[in-house]
Amino acid sequence: MPKGLKDGPFPTHYEPLESPVSNELYSHDTNPAEQWFARQENRFAPPGDPRFPYVLTTYRLTEHHTAGGMSRFLSHLAKLQPEMFAEISPELATQHKINNADYICVVTLRGAIEARALVSRRIRPLALNGKTVHQVALPYHYGTAGLVRGGAANDLLTISGEPNVTIMEAKALTCNIVPGRLPRGPAFAEFLNKYAPQTGPTILHPEERSFRKGQSGGGHAHEGKTWM
Amino acid sequence: MIGEGTQSTNQRRHNYLQENVEVGFFTDPTVCIGCKACEVACKEWNEVPDDGFTWLGNSYDNTGHLGASTWRHVLFLEQDRQKGSQIVSSHSLGSGDGEDPFRWVFLSDVCKHCEEAGCLEACPTGAIVRTEVGSVLVQNDVCNGCGYCVVSCPFGVIDRRPQPLPDAGGAFKCTFCYDRQKSGLPPACAKVCPTESIVFGRLDDLRARATQRVQQLREHGYADAQLYDPIDTSVRGTHAFFLILGEPEAYGLPPKPQVPTIHLKSAWTAAFATAIGALIATLCAFAFL
Ligand code: SF4
Ligand code: SF4
Numbered sequence: 001m002p003k004g005l006k007d008g009p010f011p012t013h014y015e016p017l018e019s020p021v022s023n024e025l026y027s028h029d030t031n032p033a034e035q036w037f038a039r040q041e042n043r044f045a046p047p048g049d050p051r052f053p054y055v056l057t058t059y060r061l062t063e064h065h066t067a068g069g070m071s072r073f074l075s076h077l078a079k080l081q082p083e084m085f086a087e088i089s090p091e092l093a094t095q096h097k098i099n100n101a102d103y104i105c106v107v108t109l110r111g112a113i114e115a116r117a118l119v120s121r122r123i124r125p126l127a128l129n130g131k132t133v134h135q136v137a138l139p140y141h142y143g144t145a146g147l148v149r150g151g152a153a154n155d156l157l158t159i160s161g162e163p164n165v166t167i168m169e170a171k172a173l174t175c176n177i178v179p180g181r182l183p184r185g186p187a188f189a190e191f192l193n194k195y196a197p198q199t200g201p202t203i204l205h206p207e208e209r210s211f212r213k214g215q216s217g218g219g220h221a222h223e224g225k226t227w228m
Numbered sequence: 229m230i231g232e233g234t235q236s237t238n239q240r241r242h243n244y245l246q247e248n249v250e251v252g253f254f255t256d257p258t259v260c261i262g263c264k265a266c267e268v269a270c271k272e273w274n275e276v277p278d279d280g281f282t283w284l285g286n287s288y289d290n291t292g293h294l295g296a297s298t299w300r301h302v303l304f305l306e307q308d309r310q311k312g313s314q315i316v317s318s319h320s321l322g323s324g325d326g327e328d329p330f331r332w333v334f335l336s337d338v339c340k341h342c343e344e345a346g347c348l349e350a351c352p353t354g355a356i357v358r359t360e361v362g363s364v365l366v367q368n369d370v371c372n373g374c375g376y377c378v379v380s381c382p383f384g385v386i387d388r389r390p391q392p393l394p395d396a397g398g399a400f401k402c403t404f405c406y407d408r409q410k411s412g413l414p415p416a417c418a419k420v421c422p423t424e425s426i427v428f429g430r431l432d433d434l435r436a437r438a439t440q441r442v443q444q445l446r447e448h449g450y451a452d453a454q455l456y457d458p459i460d461t462s463v464r465g466t467h468a469f470f471l472i473l474g475e476p477e478a479y480g481l482p483p484k485p486q487v488p489t490i491h492l493k494s495a496w497t498a499a500f501a502t503a504i505g506a507l508i509a510t511l512c513a514f515a516f517l
Contacts, residue, residue, distance in 0.1 A: 061288070076271040077268060080267065082281035082283050085283065100285050118287075120287065
């Protein structure tokens with residue numbers, strides 16, 4: 001193995017920690033060297049979980065910088081991307097009777113946020129292992145303060161550690177969408193519990209169970225984390 | 229040009245204004261990446277106020293159109309119909325033939341700085357002038373806010389700034405960065421454009437370059453590439469012209485823009501005829517008293 005690399009030596013394919021399908025290449029779905037941080041608020045949906053049938057991905061817009069902490073306060077930038085949106089394909093929009101610019105909720109096991117639907121042909125349904133899998137794409141620049149505000153995509157993500165650089169997997173997860181606005185106050189907890197039950201076992205993904213502390217050989221992010 | 233570094237006309241200092249050289253913008257959407265740096269640089273340099281934060285749900289475009297507080301506007305065009313021959317993606321699901329004519333085009337729109345400018349012709353106070361470099365400039369300390377220019381622009385570019393924004397009431401549009409040009413600096417949008425989709429330079433150089441680019445694109449399969457510079461209309465050409473793929477209507481550009489003053493002669497003739505008619509009628513009325 002090349003010196004310093006914690007997985008390898010050759011590139012290969014594993015599914016993301018959360019995936020709508022199983023790995024076609026190996027019996028193991030996920031990278032065995034990946035770090036999972038098992039906590040009740042950081043649960044991973046098992047492969048093909050019917051409650052979270054869509055692929056969730058996050059990305060940047062040129063108008064904003066990181067989570068928007070600087071750009072959301074600058075009118076010249078904030079004006080150009082003023083609201084949180086979720087990009088979906090016309091196919092998925094039709095399925096859920098969503099029109100462009102409607103409010104929708106995006107739900108994962110970790111949380112739920114509200115966004116405006118941006119229906120676009122740019123977002124293509126994927127053909128994975130013979131099934132059609134839809135994608136939901138979110139910019140991650142919004143939050144609760146600034147000239148423009150909106151749901152924080154980071155609320156939906158898991159915390160995990162890629163074996164070499166210990167960066168979490170923020171670009172490939174699974175989610176569900178619910179048309180309409182996100183309930184506030186006590187109704188929010190009820191809503192979240194309905195679509196993503198907040199009680200039950202901490203570990204839902206079968207491969208998270210087999211992960212042992214220290215397996216990946218350590219890293220700077222280990223300190224202070226809660227491990228199972 | 230890309231690759232010329234600091235020697236590019238977008239970057240280097242110049243004396244166009246002192247030498248009375250006609251300059252222009254050539255905007256080429258085929259290399260635009262939709263970063264909106266031009267829009268932001270324009271707002272920054274010219275201290276254009278924000279006019280509200282509205283999400284439009286129209287691709288990544290949240291300014292919609294040019295106006296008193298948007299002097300560069302990056303248009304995001306999601307075209308899903310085939311317009312002439314075009315490069316297509318093979319990554320489509322369920323469309324049968326495996327060919328998907330979808331394309332996403334970005335075009336940075338701006339005041340055209342017309343050769344025969346409707347706004348300038350209509351302005352009764354002389355606030356709108358032609359500069360040494362051929363651009364059309366609104367002098368905001370002279371503008372009285374009558375709004376004649378707004379209805380006279382064939383492209384819907386110039387607009388009056390609404391309350392409660394600073395300098396409300398006055399007409400505003402792209403200044404071609406006249407202040408920067410006086411100091412030998414290129415306009416802010418061209419300076420920041422990372423792909424040189426916006427090129428600033430001598431008008432004659434740009435025209436030659438644009439013709440060459442259309443030729444090159446056609447050779448590479450973009451059969452619907454054409455230049456948008458209405459030379460054959462009463463506008464008689466522009467100082468900010470565009471390369472477009474497909475038809476101008478798709479970009480909100482009028483295919484045959486006309487300066488309203490071409491109707492002056494017929495309007496005056498009609499008014500004169502009416503006046504004569506009214507005079508005769510009055511005389512007749514008195515004659516039969
Ligand atoms: S595009 Fe409109 S505002 Fe610009 S110079 Fe021509 S007439 Fe005037
Ligand atoms: S700066 Fe250049 S590349 Fe970016 S949006 Fe404007 S024209 Fe396009």
